Amino acid sequence: MRSDSRPPLFLTVTAIGGLLFLHLPILLIFLYAFTTDERTYQFPPPGLTTQWFAVAWNREDIWPPLYLSLKVAALSTVMALILGTLCAAAMARTRFFGRDQISLLIILPIALPGIITGMSLRSAFSIMDIPFSTWTILMGHATFCIVIVFNNAVARFRRLSGSIVEASMDLGANGFQTFRHVILPNLGSALLAGGMLAFALSFDEVIVTTFTAGQQSTLPIWMLNELVRPRQRPVTNVVAIVVFVTTFVPILIAYYLTRGGAETAGGGK
Amino acid sequence: MTAAVEFLNVSRHFGSVRAVDGVDLSIAEGTFFAMLGPSGSGKTTCLRLMSGFEQPTGGMIRIFGQDCSAVPPNRRNVNTVFQDYALFPHMNVRDNVAYGLMVKGVDKRTRHDRAEELLALVKLEGYGARKPGELSGGQRQRVALARALINEPRVLLLDEPLGALDLKLREAMQDELKALQQRLGITFVFVTHDQGEALSMADQVAVFSQGKIAQIGTPSEIYEKPRTRFVADFVGSSNVLTAEMASRFGAPARPASLRPESIRIGDEGARLRGHVTALRYLGSGTRIVVAVPGGELSVFVTKGHPLPEQGAEVGLVWDAQAMHVMEEG
Amino acid sequence: MSLTAEPSRIAQPARAILPTRGLGDRISALFWRHPNVLLITLLALPLVWLVVVYLGSLAALLLQSFYSIDEFSGQIRREFTLSTYGELLQPANLDIIIRTVAMSAAVTLGAVVIAFPIAYFAARYAKGHWKALFYLGVMLPLWSSYLVKVYAWKLILAREGIITWATDGIGASAVLNGILALPVIGGNSLSTSYIGTWLVFLYVWLPYMILPMQAALERVPQSMLEASADLGASCWQTLRTVIFPLALPGIIAGSIFTFSLTMGDYIIPQIVGSSRRFIGQAVYQLQGTAGNIPLAAAFAVVPIVIMLIYLTIARRKGAFDAL
Known part of the structure; x- marks a missing residue:
């Protein structure tokens, strides 16, 4: 056996440095939620306080x-679950004419930049005079969430032994009965x-939403407005923490639910 | 008596692939029927046609005289033991076994009692609360068997059920399966690629080749009177004499099979002479390959008989009736 | 024992077919006899949704881009015209397109350089717990809130923020000021310069480069890397002649993400950057405050066209195996 399994120091340092680069910035959000300075982003914070949570x-x-975001996220999750599972059930094991085109169609809404999806919907609403x-x-x-459910479901369908259905x-x-019990x-x-x-994904989405919301405000849109025209900056941090935790916890749960399988939660975002 | 399963000119084509091609067969009630053949010969597709997982592209399938060609699997009174056992991973052993009764709407207590009886039948008392993942391969196989029997099928289909077991376990399970079939008195249809398994367990064997049945018969008929070169070769790897050779030894001028154990080594009355090119020790005896004019012959020498040396010239002796004339080359 | 003790059951006339119980059985039987009916039933709802809502919208986008705006009334004139695309060629608009493509290319290059050590380390050296840690370490930032990440960088890059504090602390503020004084990429502060915009793009899209790169590197047999080292190649030579070409499909796959995501973004340059616009911002402003949906649609078609060209090239390089 060659003992070549120890990485060069340079590589270790850059790899770990890269990971830190990905994670450290988030911590600042937490720190700034406690600052006493509400006008600038002064570092280090002049003092610490918990008043902004109450504010x-x-x-x-x-x-x-917040209510609107939760409502939209819940409804689009339900729709994506139904539509994505149906797709996965149809596509997991059978081969048929047009199958590749359908997979492309499922992936497209998330593969194309959000601005295209958003602008497309905006164009359609404009042409058909649909009010926001x-x-x-x-x-x-719902459209860009389908692929997330689809990816997870199709991987599990493939991992299941086909003969248990038989x-x-x-x-x-x-x-x-087979669907329900097996x-x-x-x-x-x-x-x-x-x-x-x-x-x-839905709770946090902002790019497509700005094109489809009109005058309505979801939590990310509220945050975006605060970023552009801030008032009480630490309050934005408090909301950012709420958004972060609301997205982080489900992701972590999803990771643990699908761990150990060939499937990887979120590999397809 | 009506046949348990009957195929009338049944075909199953997948596009241009003829997985099953015009098969006729009739399985008598209460027999242990083996479908033997190499992979891709159509035996598994035939089994799936019986269970209903495949639909014939031509012909008719009858189960106890009733046309089943258009009956889905859940309404056929046949059950299957799957090659990979196909136990439901999310259910414990008891619920797995009781599944067939559950979907029929049998109440919990009755079906659990019944499941325990069947677990006792396959010698797995007390394993009801375990998950399939906690069982050994042999135990899973028994659970699959118990589960397939709970609906009291008149025909039990077994798709290479012993394929995943190691040799020792496989031999023990062969005996058990045979005993179980005799005890229950129902028809077993058994798919295997292992000719030893087919010959030792079955009452009737169908040998499959390229989507067709090459021969149906009792194990001894199949072994001793192979009808085609394929059967002779696949079952017990027989020597095949060419038509020309056969006629030289007094048989009709058609290809003939000659079992290795029918040949003796000796100079007296030797029909052929040749040189020993290989010896293979098999435990119960030794298989010797002898190069003869126009080919080579396998000879099986049982334990205790003297063995020739590699390269020695030997004479080969056999009775005229040991040569079995086949239909085709 | 019980089975043998029930001769009565065996003596019953054999029933080959069980009776149908209810509608569920009948529908199942229909699906069994006609698997295509099942397939169509399953796919009907999602396909109608995707075709009507999504493809329909894309078609609407194309349609809008061939409309124009009436200069006097500000209303959309629903007649076919190429004049809206003609507007794209005005110098100001061309600038926007060139600026966006240049930024996308810069972000992609930066992502390749930073992602490579992480992907290579994760693919080759990380085992067991470390592997899971690396996977989570890349996956969590990928999935965590986009807006929160952008906001974090606004805090970092702010004039009075942590970077200024750190450079002051180590006495390197001259270096920072020197960088900010550079023409074009510099600016008033990091948060209003192209460097700032580039950094945030890089941060937000980096995981999209790491994952496909790691997938490609994991498919390279360990022995191939060792063989090169055994033959006396230096680390650098191994990297350049063996690893890099093998990782290339993954790099291209990752670059599809970084390139297209940068091109379509309008929030990052709005929050961190100078006032000079990118395609995304142009689309957003044109459809919103300016009310010029046709021109916004035409602008949105630009990234599609660029990505189609890019994908055609990538497909030739075999990048799709790594997706």
Whole structure:
């Protein structure tokens, strides 16, 4: 055996440095939520306080966007779960004419830059004179969330032994019983993971949303406005922490749900 | 008596691939029927046609006289033991076994009692609460068997059920399966590529080749009277004499099979002479390859008989009736 | 024992076919007899959604880009015209396009350089727990909130922020000021310079480069790297002649993401950067405050066209195996 498994020092330092580069900036968000300085981004903070959490709680302009974001994320997750699982069930094992085109169509909404998806929807709403509403936001979100559920579900479908479905039919179960008693329990955690990721993606989405929301404000749009025209800067940090945690926790859960399999949660974002 | 399973000119084509091509067969009720053949010969597709996982592109399938060609698997009174066992990974052993009753709407207590009975039948009492992942290969196989029997099928289909087991376990399971079949009195249809398994367990063997049945018969018929060169070769790797050679030794001028164990080594009455090119020790005896004019012959020398040396010239002796004339080359 | 003790059951006339129980059985039987019906049933809903909502919208985008705006009334004139695309060729608009493409290229290059050690380390040396840690370490930033990440950098790059503090602390403020004094890429502060914009783009899209690169490197057999070292090649030679070509499909795959995501972004340059616009900002402003949807649509078609050209080249290089 060659003992070549020890990495060169230079490589180790740059690799770990790269990972730190990816993670350290987020910590600043947390630090600045406690600063006493509300006008600038002075570092180090002149003093520390927890008052901004209370201030944020009492700011009435935060709650409606939060509700809207949660509503949109929940609804688009449900829609993505239904549409994505149907696609995965159809595509996991069968080969048919046009299959590749359909996979491309599923991936496209997330593969193209958000601005194209957003501008496309905006163009369509303009042509068809559709007024902005929760539904217009939802149309965009559900579309790019389908692929997240699809990826997770299709990987699990492929990992399941195909003969367990046959075994169920063989033992007298019809298609619906097989779905309920065999497919769904085995698909469950993959769907949960896919749903978590879809929720996180939707909750945090801003680029497509700005094109489909009109005058409505989701939490990310609220944050974006605060970034451009700040007032009480640390409050933005408090909201950023809320957004961060609301997306971070589902992602972590999704990772643990799909760990150990060939599938990787979120590999397809 | 109606046949348990009957195929009338059944075909299953996948595009241009003829997986099953005009098969006729009739399996009598209560037999242990083996479908033997190399991979890709169509035996597994035939089994899947019986269970309903494949639909014939031509012909008719009858189970107990009823046309089943258009009946889905869940409504056929046949059950399958899968090659990979296909146990439901999210259910414990008891729920796996009871599954067939559960989907029929049998109440929990009854189906659990019944599952315990079947687990006892396959000698797995007390394993009900375990998950399939915690069992050994042999135990999983028994669970699959118990699960397939809970609906009391009249025909049990087994798709290479012993393929994943090691040799010792496989031999023990062969005996058990045979005993179980005799006890239950139902029809077993068994797919295997292992000719030893087929010959030792089955009442009837169908040898498959390229989507067709090459021969159906009892194990001794298949072994001793192979109808084609393929059967002779695949079952017990027989010597095949060319038509010309066969006629030289007094048989009709057609290819003939000659089993290695039918040949003796000796000078008296030797029909052929040749040089020993290889010896292979097999435990119960030794297989010797002898180069003769126009080819080579395998000779099986049982334990205790003197062995020639590598390269020695030997004479080969066999009875005229040991040569079995085949239909084609 | 129980089975043998039930001769009555065996004596029953053999029933080959079980009765149908209800609608579920009947529908299942239909699906069994006609698998295509099942396929169509499953795909109908998602396909209608994707075709109508998504492809329909893309078609609407194209359609809009061939409309024009009436200069007097400000209304959209729904007649076919190429004049909107003609507007793209005005110097100001061409500047926007060139600036965006240049930034995308710079971000992609930077991402390749920074991603490589991480991907190489994760693919070759990380084992067990470290492997999981590296995977999470790349995956979590990829998935965590985009806006939060951008905001974090606004804090970092601010004039009174941590970088200024750190450079002052080590007495390197002259270097920082020197960099900011550079023409074109410099500016008033990091948060209003191209360097700042570039850094944030790089940070936000970096994971998209690491993952495909790592996937490509993991497919390179360990022995191939060792063989090169055994033959006396220096690390640098191994890197240049063996590893880099093998990682190339992954790099191209990653660059598709970094390039296209940079081209389509309008938030980062709006928050961190100078007032000079990128394609994304142009699209956003034109469709919003300016109300010129046709020109916005035409602008949005530009990244599509550039990406199509890029993808055609990438496909020839075999980059799609690494996706």
